[in-house]
Amino acid sequence: MELPSTISIASSLFLPIVSFFLGIIYGYEIRKVSARLQSRRGPWLLVPKSLRGTLGVTRLFQPLYDIIKLLCKESLLPSTSTKGLFRSSPYIALICVIVAAAFTPVATYSHLASFELSLVVILYLLLGVPFAFILGGAASASPWGVIGSQREAELMLAYETPLVIAAFSIATMADSLSVQKIIDVQATRLPFLLLNPLAAVAFLVAIIGKLHLKPFDVPEAEVEIVAGPVTEYGGRLLAIIEIVKTFLIAICVGLFIALFLAGGLVPGYDKLFSIPTFLLEGLLIVLVMTMIHTLNPRFRIDQALIWYVRVPTILAISGLVWAYAFRHFFPAFI
């Protein structure tokens, strides 16, 4: 790897911002599409004229407004909490997620992604997010927070295994742990979605667990445990958590596209052409996740655990076996 130039530093500072806005669009899409599938209207794209004075022209940036509003609110600290840990854990998650965003390529553009171990770095940084949530929930000293933390920990154990195994089966096929290299390998051949669909499905299901979408929103089950680990958070600290979640959507989707869809690259086309394809694929993946989100009721925590071991983990392991077999039988392909 070359020494970091000014361009590379600038781009790695710029990438998290792009990721954040992508995350906002994805967040809006989740809300809009799930509303439409429930035969509601969802946040208005164009607000009716008579309400524009109060509501503005469009709701497209709804998650952004939520965050701004929360940033301007007072934050209350529960008197029984461990204050230092309670206050700092959202920031830990934020740092993890911003660094991870700098490593995740947006439409093949990322200087840090060409680092040899970038895939490992991203996976570890993403692990930091649930970890910070668990700490924050436990430090809030509220029963809901503690139950939520415990569920988060259990769910993390469940989804982290297929996520890592699926990612590494792709690394095995590409013979590299660098995300940039994985993209480049796919650019000359078929995307790994077609070469290793087992790992792709396992990875997608693991992402759904990571983003707390419907069948696996056990830690934040709003009718059982008020809001899980974030129950006691409010105001600015909650805004940080919302920012983390926004980033998380963008990173998970970006990672999926990088690993399985060549980061939007279409063989035979220019690198610049990957930007619209990246956006399209991102919206499509979020659409699929939202369909699953709307279609399913919530698992109980033990059901979620057993299901994760039974289906995605097995899928991911067969994906790994398939990757080794592929390397063995078609060495010329690698």
Place this chain on the structure above:
Amino acid sequence: MKYGVVKLTKELLRNAIHPVTVNYPAKKDLLGALTEIADESRGKHRFDEIKCVGCGACTIVCSSSAITESDSDLERTLSVEIGRCIFCGRCRDICPEKGLELTPEFEMSKKGQSANDCIKVEHSVPLGTCDKCGRTTFPIGQIEAVRKRVNEKIDPANLVIVNKDMEIFMRYCPDCRRSGSYAFKTHPRKSY
């Protein structure tokens, strides 16, 4: 179970094409009436300026004492405290003159700190005075209504004499009637 998922997915797609959400602000026709509202929806009250005679039957029957009457020297004011009313419609049902109706208007929210800021529907009717002592008595409209009803229901044989009695009777307050009924020649024993 697998078939169930397919069926559900079909349903989802159908939902996506046909949202059932109604418009907000609500759709209105050219005259400003709401189009998407149930029949006989009970909303804000409206007193009929002519028909309501101010008898006060609605204040007695009201479930939550939302309608109150208050008499001043010249008129009786009926006021509906919307913040207390439960829109049961008993006042409308009991009204002998059909002088009160519940319109379908429902947008009654208001900014305000206390119940006094809530909207009120008010209606006042003029009160008559006693010919003898000058006190305020009954709403004029009510007297007329009573006269009309008695005339309708009474045996025609007695019509003339009763009318003559009423002519005098209706002009006095209850106290003056009691004390001066013999002098007014309306005492029942006079008829024998």
Place this chain on the structure above:
Amino acid sequence: MRLGLKEKARAYSPWIFHAHAGGCNNCDIELAACFAPRFDLERMGIQLRNNPRHADIFLVTGPAPKQIAPILRRVYDQLPNPKVAIACGSCAITGGVYNRDDKKPNYAIGGPVEKLIPIDVLVPGCPPRPESIIQGIMLALEKLRHR
């Protein structure tokens, strides 16, 4: 008057906390209808949060019986500023059917909600129609912007 981004964002994404203080549950059903497909409140970016710490709008239904009265105040204090409170339904405003006469108050009622917490918007009706609740929320947004 020009508004900053801060004031605008406040009105753009209000989150509601629904406090059930006695009452007959009918207002709660109408509020649920507000979030259901027919009167979808998420059109305006409004979400129902079951958590006072996340909410901006405190929506009370019911006449606040004596047992709930102190808790209602406590939950109201748990909302971070800026916040507005909406009294939804006749019994939240005056006591409605439960409180026929202000001079002889019902023995079980800790007062209409206005005695316990500062109210900003009144939504009469028993129960109010969902559109009426939406109108009340719109009025509350105008207040919330200037808090």
